Amino acid sequence: MNCLECDAKISAPKDALPGEIVTCPDCGASFELYKEGENLQIRPAQVEGEDWGE
Amino acid sequence: MNIPIVTMFYDMIRWEEKALVEAAKRKNIDLRLEDARERFFDVTGNDLPDLGDIILQRCVSFFRSIHLTAFLEEKGYKVVNGFHQSIVSGNKLYTSLALVKNGIPTPRTMLSFTSEASFKALDKMGYPAVLKPTMGSWGRLLAMLKDNESAESIFEDRESMYPLYQVYYLQERVKRPPRDIRSFVIGDRVVAAIYRVSNGHWKTNTALGAKAENCPITKELEDLSLRAARAIGEGIYGVDCMESPEGLQVHEVNSTIEFKNTVPATGVDIPGMIMDYLSDKAAR
Ligand SMILES: Nc1ncnc2c1ncn2[C@@H]1O[C@H](COP(=O)(O)OP(=O)(O)OP(=O)(O)O)[C@@H](O)[C@H]1O
Ligand SMILES: [Zn+2]
Numbered sequence: 004m005n006c007l008e009c010d011a012k013i014s015a016p017k018d019a020l021p022g023e024i025v026t027c028p029d030c031g032a033s034f035e036l037y038k039e040g041e042n043l044q045i046r047p048a049q050v051e052g053e054d055w056g057e
Numbered sequence: 058m059n060i061p062i063v064t065m066f067y068d069m070i071r072w073e074e075k076a077l078v079e080a081a082k083r084k085n086i087d088l089r090l091e092d093a094r095e096r097f098f099d100v101t102g103n104d105l106p107d108l109g110d111i112i113l114q115r116c117v118s119f120f121r122s123i124h125l126t127a128f129l130e131e132k133g134y135k136v137v138n139g140f141h142q143s144i145v146s147g148n149k150l151y152t153s154l155a156l157v158k159n160g161i162p163t164p165r166t167m168l169s170f171t172s173e174a175s176f177k178a179l180d181k182m183g184y185p186a187v188l189k190p191t192m193g194s195w196g197r198l199l200a201m202l203k204d205n206e207s208a209e210s211i212f213e214d215r216e217s218m219y220p221l222y223q224v225y226y227l228q229e230r231v232k233r234p235p236r237d238i239r240s241f242v243i244g245d246r247v248v249a250a251i252y253r254v255s256n257g258h259w260k261t262n263t264a265l266g267a268k269a270e271n272c273p274i275t276k277e278l279e280d281l282s283l284r285a286a287r288a289i290g291e292g293i294y295g296v297d298c299m300e301s302p303e304g305l306q307v308h309e310v311n312s313t314i315e316f317k318n319t320v321p322a323t324g325v326d327i328p329g330m331i332m333d334y335l336s337d338k339a340a341r
Contacts, residue, residue, distance in 0.1 A: 020078070022092055023070035035069075049069065054119040056194020057295060057311035 004045050008032040015043055024048055061336040062087045062109030066125060068094055068116045072317040073328070077113070080328035086336055093121055098128050110339035111135045113331070115313060119147055119192065122313060137335060138292035138312045145289050146312045149226055150191045152289065159288040161281065162306045164299070165229040172212035175225045179208060185230040188215075190222055194311070195264035198222070201230065231306060233299040237261045238272050240279075241314065241327060242286040242294045243334050247279045249325035251318070269318035281305050293331060 004013045011029035019025070021038040025045065034045035063086055067074050081088035089109060093116050096106075112134050116122035123143050130140045138146070145151045156163045167178035179186055179202065188200045188211060202208040215222045240250040250272040253261040261267040272278075282296040285307045295311040316327040 018075070020070045020075065020090065022067060022090075023075070052118050052120075053193070053197070054121075055117050056119065056197075057313050057315055 004043075006030060006032060007034065007045065007047065013045065019043055060085060060087050061111070061339040062089065063111055063113055063332070063335050063339065064089045064091055064108040065113045065115055066091050066093045068092065068118055068121055071117070071315075073315055074115055076316075076320070076328040077115070077331065080326070080332045084329060084332045084336070086332050088332075093125055098125070100128065105132055108134055111137065111335050113137055113335060114143070117313070119194075123147060135338065137338065138294075139290060142290040142292045143312050146292075146294065146310045148191050149189055149309060150224070152310050153226075155288045156285060156307055156310075159284060161284050161288055162301075162304060164231050164301070164306050164308055167225075167227045169225045169227065170223060172209075172216065172225075175212060175227060176205070176208070178225075178227050179205075182227065182229055184208075187228045187230055189226045189228065191224050191226050192221060196260040196262040199260055201259060202227075228308070231299045231301045231308075233301055235261070236267075237297055237299045237308075238278065238305070239319070240272075240274065240282040240296045240298070241316065241319065241325075242282050242292075242296055243327075243330050244291060244293075244338075245283065246330075247274050247282045248330050249316075249319055249323040249327060250274050250278060250282075251322050263315075263318050269322040271323045277305055281307060285310055293334065 006013050006027040009030040011027055013027055015025055019036055021036050023036045024033050026033050033048040035048045036043045037046055114122055114126050114136055126136050126140045126143050129136050145155055153166050169175045169178050184204050186202045190198050200211045235255040236252045241248050251269040252272045253263055253267040255261045256266040258265055285296045286294050289310050295314040297309040298305045298307045320327055
């Protein structure tokens with residue numbers, strides 16, 4: 004997978020799950036993993052909502 | 058016994074959700090993951106999906122979480138935490154009312170709906186005081202009101218915001234050390250506690266950089282935490298308290314707890330204990 008911002012290579016951890024956040028090692032941008040068919044892809048991470056929390 | 062089936066609803070996989078997945082594997086629990094964003098829920102129909110024996114609600118979005126829990130519970134599923142518990146713990150006013158009703162020490166608090174009335178409340182309570190949104194987390198929009206002037210400018214900001222922010226929940230500033238205490242209650246047990254030690258900021262949220270350190274579970278803390286949890290209803294909670302000169306005071310009870318910092322600080326297997334609790338509860 005390549006970063007949507009800077010095109011650097013991003014690799015997901017082996018036990019990665021859809022919904023998990025990954026960060027680009029080069030530019031620090033955050034992405035959410037999602038499932039496309041059998042593969043994990045990245046899309047822009049959700050923006051922190053005002054109602055997020057515990 | 059059959060292997061319990063637990064469905065975990067989530068909208069983001071954080072350290073906590075991964076740890077829960079891992080704990081379920083260790084404990085031989087069939088944990089099924091459901092992204093709340095991907096499903097729709099038929100409110101008027103009665104074609105209900107099979108969601109196993111019990112549901113763990115882990116959505117980080119509070120609005121998502123309470124609406125989904127309302128649906129699930131009303132349709133007959135067992136959900137942790139329950140709807141009532143989520144509503145009460147998700148609102149600082151409702152929590153304060155439940156704590157006071159049950160005689161649990163909590164900081165002095167006032168409620169008002171306009172800045173004029175808030176000034177009257179502050180006259181009575183004195184400065185400094187803390188203004189908090191009744192719903193919200195991670196220290197968002199908490200404001201220290203040092204004096205009349207700072208209160209005035211903060212109220213002015215609030216007046217142009219969403220109506221929720223014109224519900225003024227005003228609390229005396231508690232004279233505590235630069236830390237607070239978060240204890241973890243699972244069912245009828247206090248399983249761990251941490252100090253959240255300030256990194257210089259007056260708010261001691263770990264989301265704002267406070268450090269987690271192991272905190273011994275004294276009799277006082279255990280008793281207070283269990284009473285606070287009971288005041289909300291059975292469930293899984295993070296009970297926040299402060300060391301006031303008069304002893305411990307509970308200021309908040311959290312649902313959908315985070316424990317990323319607590320597990321390494323205390324060595325307590327909180328995700329494993331959550332899974333044990335769910336499988337017990339599924340069998341009940
Ligand atoms: N009355 C008070 N006096 C002094 N400090 C306070 C008071 N209320 C809150 N604080 C400080 O502010 C921090 C955040 O407060 P509180 O827990 O009420 O907010 P929150 O946004 O719900 O945070 P969270 O849910 O993440 O714990 C507390 O950890 C505590 O350090
Ligand atoms: Zn990048």
